[in-house]
Amino acid sequence: MFLMNGFYMGSWAPKIPIFAEKLGLSEGELGLMILVFGIGSILAMPLAGIFNARFGSTKVSKAAALMFLPMLILITLSNTIWLAAIVIFLFGGLMASMDVTINANTVAVEKVEHRAIMSSCHAFWSLGGLLGAGFGGVLIATTGPLGHALAATILAGLFLAVGFPRLIEDTPTGEERHQKIRLPMTPLPWLIGIVALFSMIPEGAIMDWSALYLHDELGVDIAWAGFGFAAFQLSMTTMRFAGDHVRDRLGGVTTMRICAVLSFTGLLFAGLAPSTFLTIVGFAIAGLGISNMVPIAFSAVGNLPGLAPGIGLSVATTLGYSGILVAPSAIGFLAEHTGFSPIFTGLSLLPVIVFLMAPMMRYADRDRIG
Secondary structure, X not given: OHHHHHHHHHHHHHHHHHHXXXXXXXXXXXXXXXXXXXXXXXXXXXXXXXXXXXXXXXHHHHHHHHHHOOHHHXXXXXXXXXXXXXXHHHHHHHHHHHHHHHHHHHHHHHHHHOOOOHHHHHHHHHHHHHHHXXXXXXXXXXXXXXXXXXXXHHHHHHHHHHHHHHOOOXXXXXXXXXOOOOXXXXXXXXXXXXXXXXXXXXXXXXXXXXXXXXXXXXXXXXXXXXXHHHHHHHHXXXXXXXXXXXXXXXXXXXXXXXXXXXXXXXXXXXXXXXXXXXXXXXXXXXXXXXXXXXXXXXXXXXXXXXXXXXXXXXXXXHHHHHHHXXXXXXXXXXXXXXXXXXXXXXXXXXXXXXXXXXXXXXXXXXXXXX
């Protein structure tokens, strides 16, 4: 399920230039369209949490995935700006809804199996993104935009056919179903959401601005400017596959602290390194650290006592993903006045705060201790 969600996001990336050209969008108009995607995502996450608490993550994730499935085809067929904006809004909302509910189902599996699997699931999301982006351009060039959309939809449907029968059933009991659903009144889920936010802001900054930093400020040739993000993504994906074993051995608190130290070191390297090579190494080290920060936070908020996993996760995902969807635009504005070196150096302060907040990650191990 994570692979399918990531694959669709990766498949969308190579369609963006064709999408903009077809509708005649300027860079500013394309930016607004991407903002519509972000708004759809952020608005959908709390709703997904409510539905999840009422009906269980299994039913809601299946429904969200089935509605998400035709989105690439609809985006490809959209021929007016207003229709495209509606489809992009739904695309972002359904992606986010599926994201919240499959994370909630992962928490349910961790409780049953008494071991960590959240980081591995996020690794499959990253792997799906790499596959979607890697093969998307080739498919578009050989089969055209519609052929690419159809092929991606068929493959995503196969992922769902494999995943659906294996989802753990977590339908709420009668008492749980009739509990009043509301936003958490206690600070803990919001604080864990801030951990997710401070983990995702550097991820969004590296995703959106590392190539421009290497090219414009460090003078790297355009053909090599993407290596910073590539190094970050490769190290992050690799470490996510190992992260569950590390967390099972060391616990959520210690693992989060190690990740925060690596993230701090990598971002500081990226901002202050005297050579291009060491800057890229810095991005790779940051990827090692950031890799498991969000999965641990999601496991922790999903295990909070007295709180439905979907509600806690909707808080954490809404705060966390705003770090990718909203913060990079503010970072771009600041970089116009300061350059990117001070930005990445300054971002290294966020993992310091995460390090100090790490004791809350003990809830990630609540059902595996003893």
